[in-house]
Amino acid sequence: MKYDILFVGAGLFSSVIANEMTKKGRKCLVIDKRPHIGGNIYTEEQHGINVHKYGAHIFHTSSKEIWTYINQFAEFNRYTNSPVANYNGYLYNLPFNMNTFNRIWSDVITPEQAKKRIEEQSASMKDKTPNNLEEQAIALVGEDIYRMLIKGYTEKQWGKKCTELPPSIIKRLPVRYIFDNNYFDDDYQGIPIGGYTQIIEKMLHDSDVRLSIDYYSDKNYFDNCADRIIYTGMIDEYYDYCFGELEYRSLYFDTELLPIQNFQGNAVINYTDTKAPYTRIIEHKHFEYGAQAETVITREYPKTWQTGNEPYYPINDEKNMGVYRRYAELAEKQNKVIFGGRLGMYKYFDMDDTIVFAMEIVKKTI
Numbered sequence: 001m002k003y004d005i006l007f008v009g010a011g012l013f014s015s016v017i018a019n020e021m022t023k024k025g026r027k028c029l030v031i032d033k034r035p036h037i038g039g040n041i042y043t044e045e046q047h048g049i050n051v052h053k054y055g056a057h058i059f060h061t062s063s064k065e066i067w068t069y070i071n072q073f074a075e076f077n078r079y080t081n082s083p084v085a086n087y088n089g090y091l092y093n094l095p096f097n098m099n100t101f102n103r104i105w106s107d108v109i110t111p112e113q114a115k116k117r118i119e120e121q122s123a124s125m126k127d128k129t130p131n132n133l134e135e136q137a138i139a140l141v142g143e144d145i146y147r148m149l150i151k152g153y154t155e156k157q158w159g160k161k162c163t164e165l166p167p168s169i170i171k172r173l174p175v176r177y178i179f180d181n182n183y184f185d186d187d188y189q190g191i192p193i194g195g196y197t198q199i200i201e202k203m204l205h206d207s208d209v210r211l212s213i214d215y216y217s218d219k220n221y222f223d224n225c226a227d228r229i230i231y232t233g234m235i236d237e238y239y240d241y242c243f244g245e246l247e248y249r250s251l252y253f254d255t256e257l258l259p260i261q262n263f264q265g266n267a268v269i270n271y272t273d274t275k276a277p278y279t280r281i282i283e284h285k286h287f288e289y290g291a292q293a294e295t296v297i298t299r300e301y302p303k304t305w306q307t308g309n310e311p312y313y314p315i316n317d318e319k320n321m322g323v324y325r326r327y328a329e330l331a332e333k334q335n336k337v338i339f340g341g342r343l344g345m346y347k348y349f350d351m352d353d354t355i356v357f358a359m360e361i362v363k364k365t366i
Contacts, residue, residue, distance in 0.1 A: 031211075056282050064188070067187075094181075
C-alpha cells in the first residue's frame with residue numbers, strides 16, 4: 001500500500017502529527033523498533049499500578065490551549081510534582097525553597113535570612129559570569145546547597161565533573177523564598193489517570209501501526225512507501241554518521257515489585273550523594289494516589305551511551321552542537337524527510353513543547 005506519510009517512531013511527536021493528518025484524510029503508517037507505542041512516555045500496568053517504563057513523566061504546561069488539547073485524550077488527575085532529595089540519609093525538599101533552607105540552616109527562619117545566607121555563600125561569584133555549571137550553581141544557591149544537593153547528582157547524571165559542564169544546564173533551577181514544594185511554575189500539571197499509553201493509542205487509532213520494525217532493516221522499501229517521512233530517530237544515524245556521532249547519556253532502569261504498601265512516601269526521590277549509584281527512585285503508585293497492597297519501584301541509573309544503547313539525553317555542548325548543525329544543514333537541502341523529536345532535533349523536549357513543535361509541522365510544513 002502507498003501511504004501519504006511514514007512515521008519512523010511511535011512516540012508523542014509522531015502521534016500528534018499522525019492524529020492530525022488522519023483527520024485530514026491522509027493515510028499514515030507508523031513504525032517503531034520497540035514492541036510498543038508511546039516512545040519514552042509509554043506506561044505499562046503491573047500489578048494494578050501504571051509503571052512509567054522510561055522514567056517519570058509529569059505533564060505540565062502554562063498553555064491553556066495545550067492543556068485543553070491533551071485532555072481530550074485522557075482525564076488528568078491533580079498530581080503536583082514535589083520531588084524530595086536524599087543526601088546521606090537526610091531528606092530535603094525540591095525545588096529549593098524555605099523548607100530546604102531551614103532544613104540545611106536551622107537558624108534560617110525568614111526569607112530575608114535565607115537570601116542573606118545565600119548571598120554570603122555565593123559572594124565568590126559576585127559580578128562574575130559563570131563559566132561552568134559549578135560556578136552557575138554557586139551563584140544561584142551558594143556553596144552548601146551546591147555541595148549537598150547538586151554536585152553529586154549532576155556528576156552522576158552526566159558522567160562529568162560540574163566544572164566540565166556548561167552553566168546552561170542549571171539556569172532554570174527553581175529557587176523560591178516561600179514554603180511551596182511544587183517544582184513547576186506552570187499553570188497546569190497532572191498525570192493521566194490510567195497512564196500515558198492510552199493517549200497514544202487514541203492518537204494512532206486511524207493510522208496503520210507496525211511494531212518491532214527497524215526502519216533500517218528495509219530502508220529502501222520504507223523510503224518508497226510514502227510521499228513524506230517524519231523521522232524521529234537519531235539524525236546522525238540517518239546520515240550514516242557522515243559528520244561523526246552525536247553524544248548522549250543513557251539510562252538503565254531496575255524495576256522491582258515490593259510486598260509492602262508504601263516504600264518511600266513520594267513518587268520521586270533524588271539521591272544527591274555519591275554513595276548511591278542511582279540518581280533517583282520512582283515509586284509509581286504515588287503518581288495516581290494508589291492504595292494497592294503492593295508497590296512497584298524503579299531505580300534509575302545513568303550510564304555512558306554507546307552505539308546500540310538507548311539515547312536519552314542529548315549532550316548539547318559546543319562540540320556536539322557544531323556537529324548537529326552540519327546534519328541540520330544537510331536536512332534542509334531536501335524536502336521529503338522531516339526530522340523531529342529529541343533525537344531528530346538533538347534537543348530535550350518537555351511534553352508540551354513536543355506538542356507545540358509537532359503542531360507547527362502540521363501547520364507550516366505538511
